[in-house]
Amino acid sequence: MAIVILATLFFVTGGKILGGKVEERPDGKGETMIGKSIYKAKDTQCRSNLGQVRQGIGIATDPVENTFPQSIEETRLGATFYKCPVGGEAYVYDPTTGQVNCPHAGHEKY
Numbered sequence: 001m002a003i004v005i006l007a008t009l010f011f012v013t014g015g016k017i018l019g020g021k022v023e024e025r026p027d028g029k030g031e032t033m034i035g036k037s038i039y040k041a042k043d044t045q046c047r048s049n050l051g052q053v054r055q056g057i058g059i060a061t062d063p064v065e066n067t068f069p070q071s072i073e074e075t076r077l078g079a080t081f082y083k084c085p086v087g088g089e090a091y092v093y094d095p096t097t098g099q100v101n102c103p104h105a106g107h108e109k110y
Contacts, residue, residue: 049080053077056076057072057098071095090103091103
């Protein structure tokens with residue numbers, strides 16, 4: 001019974017019980033271990049979305065003129081691929097360079 005109580009406290013407190021140190025997210029989301037796991041999965045989904053959008057941009061790029069699509073929607077992937085699954089911010093696309101990035105805190109390197 002005591003093990004169940006300690007395990008519950010560990011997951012609810014995010015591992016802070018018994019002196020555990022838990023890394024904080026830059027966006028402050030996910031207070032518990034379960035919450036952190038959920039947002040870690042959403043981080044992975046954001047990376048995946050960006051990878052697919054970048055591939056779509058590569059396909060839509062004119063190789064002769066070397067011009068990129070004028071908008072991210074020209075990749076024709078669907079609206080769910082054009083925003084961050086964690087914060088819902090629209091991805092930032094620069095049609096002059098063909099670069100797309102996520103503006104969400106902690107996703108700067110994606």
